[in-house]
Amino acid sequence: MNHFKKAWTRYGAVCCMLLIAALFLLSCKTADCPCQSNPVASGEGEESMIALKADDSGGTFEVKKGRTFSVSLEAIGTAGYQWQAESLDADLLELVNKEFKVHDPDKVGSAGTDTWTLRAKAAGETTLSLKLCRPWDCENTVAERFEVHLKLVE
Numbered sequence: 001m002n003h004f005k006k007a008w009t010r011y012g013a014v015c016c017m018l019l020i021a022a023l024f025l026l027s028c029k030t031a032d033c034p035c036q037s038n039p040v041a042s043g044e045g046e047e048s049m050i051a052l053k054a055d056d057s058g059g060t061f062e063v064k065k066g067r068t069f070s071v072s073l074e075a076i077g078t079a080g081y082q083w084q085a086e087s088l089d090a091d092l093l094e095l096v097n098k099e100f101k102v103h104d105p106d107k108v109g110s111a112g113t114d115t116w117t118l119r120a121k122a123a124g125e126t127t128l129s130l131k132l133c134r135p136w137d138c139e140n141t142v143a144e145r146f147e148v149h150l151k152l153v154e
Helices: 002-027
Strands: 050-052 060-064 068-075 082-087 093-102 112-120 124-133 144-153
Touching: 050 060, 068 082, 068 124, 068 144, 082 112, 082 144
Parallel strands: 050 068, 060 144
Antiparallel strands: 068 112, 082 124, 093 112, 124 144
8 A cells, every 4th residue: 555655646746747847838938938942031022931840950041131930840848858049140140039839738748839930130141050958958968959051141
């Protein structure tokens, strides 16, 4: 009987930790949180926004100056993993928004999508590199990387 009680106590502690992590991530609205061929976002008429995904990693993309584009990547924020900038040239790119949306908010431990919205500030070339890690120990917990080469044009 004592073994049964210990197992339920351990199970309850794990569930509480997952619930606390989920609540923390749901309350975190990214900006306040600590940490194809060659498509072009055109400048004429209705703006078409480039929407990059994990499969686009390694590619080269052209974005017109002043236009925004997004990067949407899967993450398990409730396990502490978040996408962090490894290389983001602040002279050429501006982070407009960063948002994590849980796929199933009613399910504890549900994965989600981390979406970064960026704006091309100036013409030039740069590499945008992101890494999926636990922010408090990013050097030792990198689970995945995303990298694209960007040609920012007038």
